[in-house]
Amino acid sequence: MQNIVEAIKDKYHSQSEIEFQVFFNDHITNDFNILFKSLFSDQKPYFAAAIPGSFYGRLFPSCSLHIAYSCYALQWLSQMPKDMKNKRRIHYDGASIEVWNAYVAQFHKDMEVFLSARAEEIVPGGLMVLALPAIPSEIQYSKIGYRIFTFLESSLIDMVNEGIVEESLVDSFNFPVYFPSTEDMTKVVEKNGCFSIERMELANPQSGIDANSFINHIRAGSEEMFTIHFGSKIADEMFERTLEKIEEISAWMEDEYCKTTRQLFLVLKSKINL
Structure with a gap:
């Protein structure tokens, strides 16, 4: 936020006459006290406020924002994809094409809600900057390069085989994270039509x-x-067991992870005439 404020001041050659109001958004369970202690440890060049709630829906009055910024948040889906069978798996990595399609459908549905809500809140001509983990369009869904979920999954399956965890618990859990490609993002933005x-x-x-x-x-x-x-x-033991796979995870990070995982940077502009 400080970079954005300084960039705007530099653009308009202003040092003090422009006042800035920055709204920080997170779920209602977020500890906003820690946020504000961090913010006000140093003097910030803007007024700050917190807006609790999910960004998959309206958060602000119409035409009240000039710039919206989201960093490493939109990969989180609003909910776990439903009505799909993903036996002994917790993610679409390595799963069937049907499971992957369910994740894609949920991502597209969520992004339509997100873009439509922000289109109401951002002034015509305003900007939205997004940064999130992504994959190149040519990477197959089964090789997303983010196998950490597979390692967590294998720890849970070991516990199932040992009778520590019910298999039905694993079958009913799907981790709600999706890593889009540039093609994915282009499709959802163009379909929405507001940016x-x-x-x-x-x-x-x-x-x-x-x-x-x-x-x-x-x-x-x-x-x-x-x-x-x-x-x-069970959650604690799952992570402890995953740490025991440190050598395998290190090898994966040196090979697949660095080759296929990317950061997507996207700047959208609210259309003036809709």
């Missing part, structure tokens, strides 16, 4: 993160979801 694509590119950032840190990163963002479905004891 024009000003810029779209795939980057290949090299984070240099090691396998152990990567697993803990995934755990920080997903443990609550596993805990709700499987219980805290």
